[in-house]
Amino acid sequence: MPPSSQESSVTVEPDLPTTMRAVTRRVYGGPEVVDIEQVPRPDPGPGEVLVKVAAAGLDRATLHLLTGLPYAARAAFGLRRPRQPVLGQQVAGQVVAVGEGVSGYAAGDRVFGTAAGSLAEFAVADVATVATTPESVSDVEASTIGVSGLTALGAVVTQGRVQKGERVLVLGGSGAVGSFAVQLAARHGAEVTAACSGAKTEFVAGLGAHRTVDYRTTSLAQMGDPFDLIIDIGGNRSVGRLRSALRPEGRLVIVGGEGGGPMLGGIQRNFWASIANRFTRRELGWFFSRTTSQGCAQLAEEISTRTIVPSIDRIVGLAEASRALTAMQRGELRGQAVICP
Ligand SMILES: NC(=O)c1ccc[n+]([C@@H]2O[C@H](COP(=O)([O-])OP(=O)(O)OC[C@H]3O[C@@H](n4cnc5c(N)ncnc54)[C@H](OP(=O)(O)O)[C@@H]3O)[C@@H](O)[C@H]2O)c1
Known part of the structure; x- marks a missing residue:
């Protein structure tokens, strides 16, 4: 489905909750420091959309951001403690609010790609890092593409x-x-x-x-x-x-x-x-990956024709995120785990 052409200033649906459940860690450490917290729901800024998260694929970078290792990465993500407490980066779900200047998406659109803090009920994504989810691709599958x-x-x-x-x-x-x-x-x-x-x-x-x-x-x-x-x-x-x-x-x-x-x-x-x-x-x-809407759309097209099929080891809820991270750390996964709030 092509993106809608509606132009909008900040548009937040009236019924959205002001807080949300999220997988957090306030200090660097192993999966044991992971918590489930009720935190303020973010709002989209200019050029961003708010996504109601349907699925978030777990990848190694999430483990690195959890442990704060290698130390060199802390220069970008917080020297003493993580700046962004909510974990996760790959995302798929539905747009529920659009920020100023967003013209390609409207509430109700299915999107996927990356959004910092995707292991939560809602996450904000830069429109440059998401694409429209093809009808024949599930949210779970789409959530493994962004990274x-x-x-x-x-x-x-x-x-x-x-x-x-x-x-x-x-x-x-x-x-x-x-x-x-x-x-x-x-x-x-x-x-x-x-x-x-x-x-x-x-x-x-x-x-x-x-x-x-x-x-x-x-x-x-x-x-x-x-x-x-x-x-x-x-x-x-x-x-x-x-x-x-x-x-x-x-x-x-x-x-x-x-x-x-x-x-x-x-x-x-x-x-x-x-x-x-x-x-x-x-x-x-x-090679260092940079998520783009074009790249997302290219791979999603292959997945929609089933020439490539994402390998999903398990689908679990937010409360199981810590266990899924442990499984990844132990090398137990085939493909990846997907977290569905
Ligand atoms: N450059 C980038 O932009 C970028 C993007 C994403 C990820 N990465 C990096 O790429 C790596 C993989 O990420 P991922 O998310 O795919 O992690 P992952 O799901 O945990 O996969 C790790 C893979 O490495 C294999 N492996 C472990 N030890 C090995 C060894 N000694 N020799 C050969 N293979 C070995 C594992 O095999 P078994 O499970 O069978 O033991 C598994 O297939 C991580 O270091 C991650 O940080 C880089």
Whole structure:
């Protein structure tokens, strides 16, 4: 459904409650510091819409914002304690109020994308980071696109430039980003090898991986002949080792990974990749996702035709958010958990 063309100043529906339930944390810590609080409902500012949240996909960044790790991230999110107490960033739901200058959306429109503090009954989103939800895509599915889906799309298709017949290695094929990445690479005709933990190999094969390897028992060198493209989403392998697993003109896209230390969390690998890239025919790079309405719409279109299907491990309520975060921390999820208020 195309966005409506109604132009509006701040329009808030009269029956909206002034407070809302939200998943909060007032200090940095593990899932045990997570609380459910009644907090003031936000209002949309200029260029923003207020979304009644139907679903919020849980991704790793939410865990980082919960723990405040790596420490470097605290410069942006609050040095001593989190500035934004409400967790969550991926969102899908219905517009219930529009801010000044918003012309593309009106109350009642279904939207999805990102909104800071999406683990709540309401959240405010910048219209530049949301798109209209296609009729055939559920809110639960749409809520996995804004960060996880778009990161995979950007890494595999935009920056990775995956081609039919190429040998692609997805390191971390079973998670929120990886489950999209495997499907996208396979759908573009690549021969996909996906690394995950042993218990999840069947799940990842079901996403379209031609070969699965257990990263706990298989070294990078044993994962197969050199690859045309490596999408690095899990672990903390050195740029040098990743480079050795590439064909002479292969491409590396570092997306993320845990275990890179409490201060920088592995971001230093991006720096090394940029340096090493100057001295090789291979393309060594990294990708940092930025949510755009256009990207959201592009991936939602694929999902509406079922060429890509978001992997939902579980759907739980706000009260279960802490447990879902624990499950993510322990590596128990296949795809991602979605929180529905
Ligand atoms: N650059 C960006 O814009 C961007 C955006 C989103 C996320 N990220 C980052 O990307 C990473 C993944 O995010 P996510 O939301 O997909 O997290 P996730 O759902 O927890 O997935 C993590 C994945 O990494 C795998 N893994 C763990 N250890 C591994 C190892 N040693 N070797 C290979 N794979 C390993 C896991 O496999 P098992 O579960 O099977 O053990 C799982 O597939 C995080 O570091 C996150 O911060 C970056």
